[in-house]
Amino acid sequence: MKLSLMDESSQQPARLPPWVIGLLVLLVAAAVFWAFYKGPDLRQKAAQRRLAQHWAPAYRVLPLLGLAHAASVAQGGRLPRAELDRIWREMKTYKGTYPVLLWLELAWLETRAGHQQMARQALVRARQADAKLYNFWLRHKRWDPWRSQLGLPEP
Amino acid sequence: MSQSRSKTTGYWQPATLLAGFSWAVFAASRWALVMTTQPDGQVAVLWVWPPWWQTAAIGLGAWLLQLLVALWQRHWLSQQALERPQAFRRAYRAWWPSLALLLVPLMELCWPLYGYSTAPLALGREAWPLAALAVAGAVLLQTRLAAPELLRRGLGDHRFWLAPLVFLLTLGVFAGVGLRLNEVSGQTGYLMAGDEPSYLLSTHSLAVDRSLDLMDSILLRESSNFSDPARLVTGHGTWTQDRAWASNHRPGLPALLSPFYAWGLYTDLGPRKLATILVWLLGAWMVLEVFWLARFYTGREGPALLAAAASSLALPGLLYSNLLFPEMAAAAFSVAAFRRLRVAQPGQLGTLLLAGVLAAYLAWFHERFILLSVLLSVYALTRGHWRSFGGLMAFFLPCIVSAWLLSTYFSHLYGSPLPTAQVHAQGAYLNPRGAWEGLSGLWVDAGEGLLPYGPIWIAAVAGLIWLLRRRPGDGFWVMLMAVATYLTAGLYADWFGGINPPARYLVAAVPFLALGMAAGARWAPRRFMLVTVMLAVLTAAAAALVMHHPSAVYGHKVVLGQGLQFPLVENLLPAYVFANQQPAVNAQLGLIWLCLAGVVVLALQIDGQRFAPVSALICLLAAFLMVAGAAIAADRVGPGLTAYNNPAHRITLWERARIFPGQGMSWRLGPAGPQPQQALLELSLPPARYARPPAKPVRAGSSEVEVPALPAPKLFLWGQYLNLPPGRYQVFARLSSPYRGPQPVAWLDASQDKGRQVLTRSQVSGQELGKPVVLDFDLPQGARQFEVRLGTTGKYRLVLHSLSIVPQLETVKASTP
Numbered sequence: 001m002k003l004s005l006m007d008e009s010s011q012q013p014a015r016l017p018p019w020v021i022g023l024l025v026l027l028v029a030a031a032v033f034w035a036f037y038k039g040p041d042l043r044q045k046a047a048q049r050r051l052a053q054h055w056a057p058a059y060r061v062l063p064l065l066g067l068a069h070a071a072s073v074a075q076g077g078r079l080p081r082a083e084l085d086r087i088w089r090e091m092k093t094y095k096g097t098y099p100v101l102l103w104l105e106l107a108w109l110e111t112r113a114g115h116q117q118m119a120r121q122a123l124v125r126a127r128q129a130d131a132k133l134y135n136f137w138l139r140h141k142r143w144d145p146w147r148s149q150l151g152l153p154e155p
Numbered sequence: 156m157s158q159s160r161s162k163t164t165g166y167w168q169p170a171t172l173l174a175g176f177s178w179a180v181f182a183a184s185r186w187a188l189v190m191t192t193q194p195d196g197q198v199a200v201l202w203v204w205p206p207w208w209q210t211a212a213i214g215l216g217a218w219l220l221q222l223l224v225a226l227w228q229r230h231w232l233s234q235q236a237l238e239r240p241q242a243f244r245r246a247y248r249a250w251w252p253s254l255a256l257l258l259v260p261l262m263e264l265c266w267p268l269y270g271y272s273t274a275p276l277a278l279g280r281e282a283w284p285l286a287a288l289a290v291a292g293a294v295l296l297q298t299r300l301a302a303p304e305l306l307r308r309g310l311g312d313h314r315f316w317l318a319p320l321v322f323l324l325t326l327g328v329f330a331g332v333g334l335r336l337n338e339v340s341g342q343t344g345y346l347m348a349g350d351e352p353s354y355l356l357s358t359h360s361l362a363v364d365r366s367l368d369l370m371d372s373i374l375l376r377e378s379s380n381f382s383d384p385a386r387l388v389t390g391h392g393t394w395t396q397d398r399a400w401a402s403n404h405r406p407g408l409p410a411l412l413s414p415f416y417a418w419g420l421y422t423d424l425g426p427r428k429l430a431t432i433l434v435w436l437l438g439a440w441m442v443l444e445v446f447w448l449a450r451f452y453t454g455r456e457g458p459a460l461l462a463a464a465a466s467s468l469a470l471p472g473l474l475y476s477n478l479l480f481p482e483m484a485a486a487a488f489s490v491a492a493f494r495r496l497r498v499a500q501p502g503q504l505g506t507l508l509l510a511g512v513l514a515a516y517l518a519w520f521h522e523r524f525i526l527l528s529v530l531l532s533v534y535a536l537t538r539g540h541w542r543s544f545g546g547l548m549a550f551f552l553p554c555i556v557s558a559w560l561l562s563t564y565f566s567h568l569y570g571s572p573l574p575t576a577q578v579h580a581q582g583a584y585l586n587p588r589g590a591w592e593g594l595s596g597l598w599v600d601a602g603e604g605l606l607p608y609g610p611i612w613i614a615a616v617a618g619l620i621w622l623l624r625r626r627p628g629d630g631f632w633v634m635l636m637a638v639a640t641y642l643t644a645g646l647y648a649d650w651f652g653g654i655n656p657p658a659r660y661l662v663a664a665v666p667f668l669a670l671g672m673a674a675g676a677r678w679a680p681r682r683f684m685l686v687t688v689m690l691a692v693l694t695a696a697a698a699a700l701v702m703h704h705p706s707a708v709y710g711h712k713v714v715l716g717q718g719l720q721f722p723l724v725e726n727l728l729p730a731y732v733f734a735n736q737q738p739a740v741n742a743q744l745g746l747i748w749l750c751l752a753g754v755v756v757l758a759l760q761i762d763g764q765r766f767a768p769v770s771a772l773i774c775l776l777a778a779f780l781m782v783a784g785a786a787i788a789a790d791r792v793g794p795g796l797t798a799y800n801n802p803a804h805r806i807t808l809w810e811r812a813r814i815f816p817g818q819g820m821s822w823r824l825g826p827a828g829p830q831p832q833q834a835l836l837e838l839s840l841p842p843a844r845y846a847r848p849p850a851k852p853v854r855a856g857s858s859e860v861e862v863p864a865l866p867a868p869k870l871f872l873w874g875q876y877l878n879l880p881p882g883r884y885q886v887f888a889r890l891s892s893p894y895r896g897p898q899p900v901a902w903l904d905a906s907q908d909k910g911r912q913v914l915t916r917s918q919v920s921g922q923e924l925g926k927p928v929v930l931d932f933d934l935p936q937g938a939r940q941f942e943v944r945l946g947t948t949g950k951y952r953l954v955l956h957s958l959s960i961v962p963q964l965e966t967v968k969a970s971t972p
Binding site: 032033035036038039040042043045046049056058059062065066069096097098101102104105108137139140141142144155 | 362363364365370371373374375376377379380384385386387394397398399400413414415417418420421422423
């Protein structure tokens with residue numbers, strides 16, 4: 001059995017000049033990656049679209065949280081109180097699944113905005129919603145800067 | 156001389172007459188309704204025939220058609236470059252294989268001879284179109300072989316437009332599959348299951364946060380972009396060393412998907428839909444590579460097109476072209492790297508660099524593909540690329556860098572350069588239940604195996620051996636790539652891949668198996684194409700049925716048995732994951748069918764291009780007997796085809812009884828005891844099988860269930876999800892309770908569409924409990940997922956003794972002896 005000999009009959013498919021191939025690859029890559037380049041804006045864009053479309057009324061707090069998250073990241077944590085209050089109102093009437101996760105997200109937004117009292121209230125709500133998931137997700141490193149201030153357990 | 160000539164050229168030759176008779180008997184006997192039963196271990200069979208004139212008309216019609224074909228065949232052969240008498244003699248003799256058809260009704264009627272196994276009878280009832288196809292193909296083949304100068308192989312031309320056409324056609328097919336799946340499931344449909352949402356969550360995190368930490372996406376419930384907002388997707392994750400939450404799935408596929416996914420978010424066209432376009436492209440690229448490589452090996456376009464068709468149109472490739480698992484990407488990358496290594500000359504840097512990048516990236520799809528990367532590296536060396544330092548570095552540098560990055564990634568994730576066994580769903584890589592389960596199940600498991608959904612791959616295995624025989628070096632390496640993928644998957648504890656269509660882990664082997672199709676078409680004997688056509692018909696039928704009912708391939712169901720009502724499959728093939736049989740029984744069933752597949756592969760290795768109709772007849776008879784023998788063995792080893800609790804068998808017979816109103820004579824064969832009509836008219840729905848808590852069996856192993864008194868009303872039995880033929884039915888429920896007063900104690904209803912549409916409903920009071928509770932209803936045309944549901948008012952303890960459903964079939968009643 002010949003396992004290593006080169007076959008003289010090997011054929012190459014016809015090829016375009018290398019610079020044409022390179023240019024085409026660059027153009028296609030630019031087109032493919034353009035939306036990816038917009039990455040951080042996509043959360044905001046998708047959330048705004050959902051709000052405009054009145055998407056899934058039972059879950060309308062999701063795009064509000066998405067918008068607030070994007071704004072918090074973009075503005076170093078600062079968020080208008082009115083925006084957070086709106087999320088609080090929505091959360092109090094929320095009937096969807098796994099509220100614990102959304103309360104945790106709200107607590108994170110409040111903490112970054114400097115409202116630690118409100119953050120503690122959100123954390124209490126989260127624990128009441130599902131203590132097991134609450135403890136599980138508090139292990140994440142995102143809580144490390146505020147563990148002592150918020151009285152969160154060490155992981 | 157003239158007398159001799161008249162003997163050889165007359166129309167009424169024994170061969171043609173017997174062939175016509177065989178076709179007539181075969182065709183006429185297919186329209187009888189046959190019912191079997193085995194309630195007490197004794198098998199009885201009832202044949203109900205259509206009116207005699209109908210049977211005679213079908214038989215005579217088939218005979219007349221055969222005569223017309225024989226006349227045309229004789230005329231055609233006489234026009235070829237043969238002497239006229241010789242041409243006529245050969246034309247008649249080519250009909251000898253038709254005699255094999257007589258074996259089918261013979262096997263059906265002589266079932267007491269092989270111990271009352273009804274498997275050959277069921278084969279004759281279910282698989283007769285395949286027998287007819289095999290015989291017709293054999294006659295056609297012998298007719299072609301009668302004029303040997305007609306047998307020319309295709310020319311080795313290379314049309315430049317064919318490769319782009321293959322790519323575009325494949326892309327069109329995959330897009331069509333995508334449209335169908337989207338039509339069935341919608342953007343956030345129930346088809347998406349298993350690992351797919353986790354891959355998408357990682358993709359989302361990469362596209363939006365540029366991070367593999369999924370925490371933000373989870374807390375913001377951003378899986379709602381591609382899934383039901385009520386569903387929680389956490390990415391099958393794990394805590395990293397620095398307490399981030401990352402997916403246990405590798406980031407290779409999400410990294411490729413993320414630009415397309417981002418376009419989906421940006422344009423609001425649906426991120427999953429847009430991400431799927433990448434998988435279409437990868438799939439079409441894989442098929443194109445298969446076409447190029449097959450044409451390179453065989454020097455012919457016809458075999459290359461056959462290989463491309465198998466890899467794109469047969470399952471599992473057809474379905475995985477639209478699923479966001481890394482399998483299709485791995486298939487494309489591995490075959491593309493393999494072909495480049497094969498065609499590159501030493502020192503051809505660009506080609507080798509691309510091959511190196513593709514081979515290096517494979518490990519980023521999943522660590523099981525590291526084996527393919529290693530094999531590709533060894534292949535690069537054996538191809539002589541070590542002779543050029545530049546070429547060597549072009550291939551190996553990406554591999555070395557990738558290996559270092561991957562070990563760093565694993566160290567970050569798990570604290571060790573390779574994932575530990577704990578990352579696997581069952582805590583270990585190797586199957587604790589033994590290697591045979593996966594190694595046989597990957598091929599022949601009724602729900603998760605490759606062959607029940609794509610039997611054409613048997614021919615591919617036979618073709619791979621031809622590739623090995625004619626081009627040993629290439630054949631060895633192609634087989635090695637396929638075998639490595641198979642072994643890696645077959646030895647794995649979750650060899651079926653989790654919740655996904657079958658056979659997920661063999662998708663990466665598809666391009667290499669498909670090369671076997673091309674080799675078989677190029678070098679195997681002509682019967683290879685006959686077998687391929689037969690298997691292709693089955694494969695296309697399975698693919699069409701799965702496309703018709705795609706959600707059925709999820710959840711480890713025995714689709715061809717339950718979803719599609721094809722009773723032959725149920726109880727004859729192993730069903731490891733469905734777990735309705737003992738592991739030892741499954742292992743034996745797997746061995747039986749793998750042995751049969753092995754015989755097929757061997758039979759396709761024996762060369763034979765001669766005109767030999769008697770040999771063809773003997774081969775067909777042997778093939779029929781072997782298939783029937785395997786079915787009898789499986790029937791005896793397993794729970795049995797006529798197992799009383801096999802709803803698929805029963806429902807198919809109800810369907811038959813509705814379609815074929817037999818009003819002629821009836822034959823009853825077998826012991827006097829069992830009454831087929833009674834047994835078949837009643838389908839038992841054992842309460843213990845469908846009851847849910849708080850209902851529980853009265854005692855261990857009992858089919859009766861009891862429900863205690865409860866503080867509130869509660870539904871306690873549902874979920875049969877039967878697809879019944881339309882018509883009138885009665886449901887019988889036998890209930891008891893200590894309470895015998897006028898108050899309602901339970902309710903039951905009959906519903907379709909998973910309970911969304913109630914057909915009829917009834918309250919049951921304590922006074923009605925002495926006798927069976929009967930529910931009458933009409934099931935409309937097209938009704939799916941029928942179920943009977945029972946609930947308790949909760950006030951009193953309740954026992955459900957039995958539950959059954961009976962169709963109102965006028966035909967069967969009328970023919971009762």
